[in-house]
Amino acid sequence: MPELPEVETTVNFLQKRIIGKKIIDAWTDYQAHKFSFCGGFENFKKEIIGKKIEGVFRRAKNILIKLDNKKILLIHQKMTGHLLYGRWEKTDKKILGANKWKSAWISLKPSALNDVYNDYLHFMLFLSNGKQIAMSDLRKFGKIRIYNSLDVIEELKKLGPEPLNKNFTWQILKTLLKKKKQSIKKVLMDQETISGIGNIYSDDILWCAKVHPLKKSYQLKDEEIKNIFLCIKKILKEAIKYGGTSIQDYRKPNGEKGYYQKKRKVYKREGQICQRCKKGIIKRIKISGRSSFFCSICQRQK
């Protein structure tokens, strides 16, 4: 679910709070195969318990937590993951409500926002400061791994450049786009071309750049590539400034909403009037199975 701005917001939040703290315990009710990469959850615990957190980083949509045994804990929230920070208590009873599990965990400081996610907590780290990092993950697609420093570099090597890095230039973008035969919408979302952009921000970036989402990546003119380049930086920075998008369910680790959804240009605005030209109607089309929204006038040229 979260794209670069949401992961960046989450990482910035955690950086201020968990560096220097120790992991003292861990819990999960994910299926065992989620931890088969290291021979099961008990082995996973042995790798992390007693270790101090030295840093929190983001690469693409991955959250990286560096431990003082030179290992890296990698968390990818995928579609519905939310990394939360707070205090929860385990209840003994699991109440089976109308067709769904009631949570085994309750917030110690009840908050309407965090409580929404308590039913879907599937992973938790207990820290030496009495706080917990909890992964809410309705669809259970989340990825949790532990790597040696060198292995994580290998794992992340295939990802495309970070779009907000200063050394990411429009000429680099041009080289990447010329190599691809697919639509610009699909290419922007390809993590091995550029990292961190997903369905929401690719739509808003293309609206900003006035480029039709179905236009072939290699056919774009220099002018269009420059616009896309500027819009990538602009839209992503704006989204980070507003704390990410909470259009459906993204929350900061303390449960607060982001505000980019109020600023979004076209994503999920089918049928509305374009904010810029005031004439075009926002259309929705399918591009390789994903919804794509665009202005029928501003982004007309295929």
Next chain:
DNA sequence: TGCAGTGTTGCTTC
């Protein structure tokens, strides 16, 4: 009731 749709990625198949 049933089925399409949902912000991601990675594996299989062609």
Next chain:
DNA sequence: CGAAGCAACACTGC
């Protein structure tokens, strides 16, 4: 090799 389709899973809305 690239591209397409689908699976992982659970819920919502039409």
